[in-house]
Amino acid sequence: MSGKNVTAHDVMQEKNDKLRDQKYNDYVSAVTPKHSWFANLCKAFLVGGIICVIGQALVNFYQSCGFDKETAGLYEVITLVLLSVLLTGFNIYSPLAKWAGAGTVVPITGFANSVASAAIEFKTEGQVFGIGCKIFTICGPVILYGITFTWFLGLIYWILKVMGVV
Numbered sequence: 001m002s003g004k005n006v007t008a009h010d011v012m013q014e015k016n017d018k019l020r021d022q023k024y025n026d027y028v029s030a031v032t033p034k035h036s037w038f039a040n041l042c043k044a045f046l047v048g049g050i051i052c053v054i055g056q057a058l059v060n061f062y063q064s065c066g067f068d069k070e071t072a073g074l075y076e077v078i079t080l081v082l083l084s085v086l087l088t089g090f091n092i093y094s095p096l097a098k099w100a101g102a103g104t105v106v107p108i109t110g111f112a113n114s115v116a117s118a119a120i121e122f123k124t125e126g127q128v129f130g131i132g133c134k135i136f137t138i139c140g141p142v143i144l145y146g147i148t149f150t151w152f153l154g155l156i157y158w159i160l161k162v163m164g165v166v
Helices: 008-013 017-031 037-064 069-089 093-100 108-121 127-162
Strands: none
Touching: 008 017, 037 069, 037 093, 069 093, 069 108, 093 108, 108 127
16 A cells, blocks of 8 residues: 555545555655754754854954943844844745754744744734734743743742852
């Protein structure tokens, strides 16, 4: 059975349960894309590394302009978010993310891309129900968990400070 190209129509037309299951498995095997985990790992590492190198170059550039390390880091984050939104708007980021996988998702550029792409995708539904709702659908959980986790760590720090450990 596995030597024959099976279509979805063949699967649906089969009356015998065992043959239908076999045809379905053959069909799934035929249409499922084959991926190399090592190639995906290398692509993610390469692109994520390039994003980090660009980030470090931006920090160095802003420090050479006379900003302290903290301010240079702030401007670097703002610049990376801006670049990510622009690349999303020009439909460059999505094909890159599809090719590189987690290499574009993990840095802050991935978060900026997800917010910007939601705004672009749902802009036809209006400013409030389209753009506004979909942006907060994406960034709401991130903000919520970020604030909650920060509060929890602050509480631990405060307890350790009161106990004299820190």
